[in-house]
Amino acid sequence: MVNFAGWDMPVEYSSVLEEHRRVRQAVGLFDVSHMGKIEIRGPGAVDLVQNVTCNDAFRLSVGQIQYSALTYPEGTFVDDVTVHRLAEDHFLLVVNAANTDKDYQWISQENKFSARVENRSSAYAQFALQGPLAQAVLQKLAEWDLSQMKYYRFVRTGVKGLPTLVSRTGYTGEDGFEIYLEPAAAEALWMTLLEVGRSDEILPVGLGARNTLRLEAKMALYGNDIDHTTTVLEADLGWIVKFDKGSFIGRDALWKQQREGPARRLVGFEMVERGIAREHYPVTLGGSVVGEVTSGSYAPSLGKNIGLTYLPVKWNAVGTEFFVTIRNKPVKARVVPTPFYKRRKT
Numbered sequence: 001m002v003n004f005a006g007w008d009m010p011v012e013y014s015s016v017l018e019e020h021r022r023v024r025q026a027v028g029l030f031d032v033s034h035m036g037k038i039e040i041r042g043p044g045a046v047d048l049v050q051n052v053t054c055n056d057a058f059r060l061s062v063g064q065i066q067y068s069a070l071t072y073p074e075g076t077f078v079d080d081v082t083v084h085r086l087a088e089d090h091f092l093l094v095v096n097a098a099n100t101d102k103d104y105q106w107i108s109q110e111n112k113f114s115a116r117v118e119n120r121s122s123a124y125a126q127f128a129l130q131g132p133l134a135q136a137v138l139q140k141l142a143e144w145d146l147s148q149m150k151y152y153r154f155v156r157t158g159v160k161g162l163p164t165l166v167s168r169t170g171y172t173g174e175d176g177f178e179i180y181l182e183p184a185a186a187e188a189l190w191m192t193l194l195e196v197g198r199s200d201e202i203l204p205v206g207l208g209a210r211n212t213l214r215l216e217a218k219m220a221l222y223g224n225d226i227d228h229t230t231t232v233l234e235a236d237l238g239w240i241v242k243f244d245k246g247s248f249i250g251r252d253a254l255w256k257q258q259r260e261g262p263a264r265r266l267v268g269f270e271m272v273e274r275g276i277a278r279e280h281y282p283v284t285l286g287g288s289v290v291g292e293v294t295s296g297s298y299a300p301s302l303g304k305n306i307g308l309t310y311l312p313v314k315w316n317a318v319g320t321e322f323f324v325t326i327r328n329k330p331v332k333a334r335v336v337p338t339p340f341y342k343r344r345k346t
């Protein structure tokens with residue numbers, strides 16, 4: 001167990017390697033109740049969400065979700081978030097645990113609309129059921145036909161008779177669901193999911209495998225790959241920036257960077273020579289330090305050592321070789337296409 005954003009969290013229940021492989025091959029269960037939940041409602045709710053995020057919340061229908069970012073005027077990250085449209089005038093933002101209070105204060109100070117902002121984190125427990133067998137396991141308990149649920153959609157449905165919100169989302173690169181429910185019912189549902197998933201070889205999964213799974217899928221981790229110093233465009237997330245929606249915080253800075261081109265960009269790499277690149281290890285090109293590793297690990301699904309780093313755009317093409325300093329020794333690495341891992345479509 002480790003302290004994670006003020007929560008006691010398990011690094012592993014059994015083995016990081018086994019938990020990782022079980023999610024890729026069968027199904028794993030994560031307790032992610034530490035994630036923050038901020039609700040915005042009222043006649044001006046959509047206008048507030050539009051102002052503080054870079055994606056286009058107007059495009060969301062009720063029951064739909066989008067990945068987005070809260071942005072500073074500089075176009076950098078307050079946080080990355082998922083935006084759920086619960087009703088025409090009601091949104092749920094799921095945010096990173098360490099940023100919950102900061103995000104709530106930021107949204108509240110920018111609330112110049114007819115909207116109410118609430119930190120509702122304590123009202124929700126949250127599980128993630130991930131892997132190719134996630135639907136089969138959850139369907140044993142869910143009242144709704146999960147085969148009808150598209151990616152980045154959600155429904156309110158009963159799960160073992162409990163009122164829940166179930167979304168087809170996750171942080172692993174696999175198919176799966178996230179389940180939101182009242183905290184008082186969480187322990188019983190957790191045990192039930194493990195029981196009904198036993199025949200599908202379900203395993204509970206900790207922070208260690210959560211990190212290796214998301215890295216293989218090139219899903220950014222706030223505090224490592226993105227933060228208040230990195231812009232959304234530099235982070236290779238330009239697809240969530242909708243300039244045509246009109247004004248939003250950070251638009252001017254991002255539009256300027258879009259026109260001029262960012263000086264650096266987040267890229268994926270694999271180690272060519274033996275060694276594991278860890279966060280903060282220096283990255284060098286031509287004998288000069290040009291950055292550092294933001295995330296790095298052995299990738300169990302690939303049998304390779306991989307990582308992420310920001311490189312100057314003139315040196316970030318696939319195939320470019322550079323060095324990561326590991327224990328004072330330069331070790332060769334190469335830029336590769338991302339995501340590193342793509343699940344098989346069924």
